[in-house]
Amino acid sequence: MKEDIEYLSGENKMDTTIRLGEGAEVEEEAVIGYCGSRMVNPILTIGEGARIRRGTIIYTGSYIGTNLETGHNVIIREENDIGDNFRIWNNSVIDYGCHIGNNVKIHNKVYIAQKSVIEDDVFIAPGVTFANDMHPGCPEALQCMLGPHVCRGVQIGVNSTLLPRVTIGENSLIGAGSVVTKDLPPGGVAYGNPARVMCRLEDLSCDTGITDKPYTKLFFGVK
Secondary structure, eight states, rough: OOOOOOOOOOOOSSSSEEEEOOOOOOOEOOOOEEOOOOOOOOEEETTTTTTEOOOOOSSSSSOOOTTTTETTTOEEOOOEEEEEEOOTTTTTOOOOOOEESOEEEOOOOOOOOTTTTOTOOOOTTTTTTEEOSSTTTTTHHHHHOOEEETTTEEETTOOOOOOOOEEOOOOOOEEOEEEEEOOOOOTTEEETTTTTEEEEGGOOOOOTSSOSOTHHHHHOOOO
């Protein structure tokens, strides 16, 4: 890792340490180590090979693995644990207290709510929203607040919404515009409002003729 860097920016001067890996590229107008009002951990760790584009704000108090790449105007808040090869594109937000695995790609204008879990090899299309508040406005809302749990290999279609506490089983496919209101089993293709399993992933064919089965690589191990 590079030598620790003290964060010295505007009104947010605090005893903050940034541990930035070798080969990182941080563009002008990107902010790393931003100190939010609820900061607990003063250390931000970002692994080697990062590319952080202008407009990105990464709060202190998180761990991010190697080969991070952000688009413009991305926000990653505090207390997040994020794995290697994380890609997150323009105008997307990771709220605090999330766990994100390796090889995850999040597209444009996505909101990941606090206390969500995203396992390895997940793809999230543009406009997807995670929710975490079961009873908005309730005085005890924080006590039961919990985001969705997205298991390994899930693919989530554009403009879908995932409600609090739902679990999406591994290697599932969620169709565009779906509202996921309850747990979904592994290997299913679900869509609609509310989302329902319509078939198995291995039942899908490719209408373009480019390939026979578009998700062949995901069939193995799906029960």
